[in-house]
Amino acid sequence: MERRQALHALAGSAVVAALPFGRAHGADAAPFKIGFILPMTGQSASTGKQIEAAAKLWMAQNGSSVAGRKIEMIIKDDAGVADTTRRIAQEYVVNDKVDVLAGFGLTPLAFATAPIATQSKTPMVVTAAATSAITEQSPYIVRTSFTLPQVSVSIAEWAGKHGIKNVVTFVADYGPGIDAEKFFKSQFLLNGGKVTGEIRSPLRSPDFAPFLQKVADLKPDAVFVFLPSGQGAAFMKQFGERGLDKSGIKLIATGDVVDDDQLNDIGDVALGVVNSHHYSAAHPSAMNKKFVAAFEAASKFRPNFMAVAGYDGMHLIYNALATTKGAGGGDALLAAMKGQIFESPRGQILIDAQTRDIVQDVYIRKVERVAAMGNQLYNVEFDVQKAVKDPAKVK
Numbered sequence: 001m002e003r004r005q006a007l008h009a010l011a012g013s014a015v016v017a018a019l020p021f022g023r024a025h026g027a028d029a030a031p032f033k034i035g036f037i038l039p040m041t042g043q044s045a046s047t048g049k050q051i052e053a054a055a056k057l058w059m060a061q062n063g064s065s066v067a068g069r070k071i072e073m074i075i076k077d078d079a080g081v082a083d084t085t086r087r088i089a090q091e092y093v094v095n096d097k098v099d100v101l102a103g104f105g106l107t108p109l110a111f112a113t114a115p116i117a118t119q120s121k122t123p124m125v126v127t128a129a130a131t132s133a134i135t136e137q138s139p140y141i142v143r144t145s146f147t148l149p150q151v152s153v154s155i156a157e158w159a160g161k162h163g164i165k166n167v168v169t170f171v172a173d174y175g176p177g178i179d180a181e182k183f184f185k186s187q188f189l190l191n192g193g194k195v196t197g198e199i200r201s202p203l204r205s206p207d208f209a210p211f212l213q214k215v216a217d218l219k220p221d222a223v224f225v226f227l228p229s230g231q232g233a234a235f236m237k238q239f240g241e242r243g244l245d246k247s248g249i250k251l252i253a254t255g256d257v258v259d260d261d262q263l264n265d266i267g268d269v270a271l272g273v274v275n276s277h278h279y280s281a282a283h284p285s286a287m288n289k290k291f292v293a294a295f296e297a298a299s300k301f302r303p304n305f306m307a308v309a310g311y312d313g314m315h316l317i318y319n320a321l322a323t324t325k326g327a328g329g330g331d332a333l334l335a336a337m338k339g340q341i342f343e344s345p346r347g348q349i350l351i352d353a354q355t356r357d358i359v360q361d362v363y364i365r366k367v368e369r370v371a372a373m374g375n376q377l378y379n380v381e382f383d384v385q386k387a388v389k390d391p392a393k394v395k
């Protein structure tokens, strides 16, 4: 009998040890609420689908309590419409009394919510939107995704060093696109290149054909493209249909355009496209291999960069709540988020304590068909810039 009890006690402590977020606060403490606002429908629905799957995976792997607080995750769909995001954020703060706001699939949605985070002193974890200036809209914003300047500079430098002399830029006409255009250009000029055209296409329901015609007429060595996640497949299809892939004009891009969510659907027209980004499902670390296998087993689709930012957003929140020993509170959580460093499936990440923005490695990758990975298309990393801070915030 005694022996059995002792074994039970041992088994119990083993479980606690395996769950780093274990118990501390009273068992009757109020639940800790994380209110996600995501586009689950509409043009950016894949962003919502990816982040939801990743956040659920995080909880399945790490438990649904931290320091004695039960974690309650709520997910609501804003369909990518800023007025809806704002209304949901208000309801979350006033009625549900959430402890953290999270998500934000597009830049305007993050901008719409920032004043609510400030007024209510609620930490706002941005797991998608990537215009540099977002983190400056509220001292309660922390970002686990990336910024467009962060990834655009690397591909500009690569292009400048690989015989590309003239580039036409082609971006979605809103915050992240304008960031990409500007930071690509300044770095490319520094590397001796010339930008011979700057084309912007509307964010909503874009028809790329007239813009692609302009690219064809300008005949640059390469076209540099940024479009938000979800638009890459339509763009690449039209690029191929217009014969641009065989025109001698190289396509270079941020990884948003050849995103893991759509890459296999895009097909062979993407082969050989060199692009820069912070995450590839083919990132060869042990942690990423485990992450991708668990994600695909649970969700039946491949994680993309949005999923990783959602997973890391949950990691950041769990760590912060553990640091406050389950107490929470906007200012204490925020203080606990600043300066966090941990290994992500993308590599090591840091939340810069001054800017509350992410510092991370940026990879140069090429789209290849990988025999060892089921003969599917992947972004295969071949170069890296370590620990890149958002260049828009480097004074």
Ligand code: PHB
Pocket: 105, 106, 107, 108, 128, 129, 130, 131, 176, 227, 228, 229, 256
């Ligand atoms: C944004 O709206 O900030 C955004 C959305 C999707 C991306 C990148 C940026 O892939």
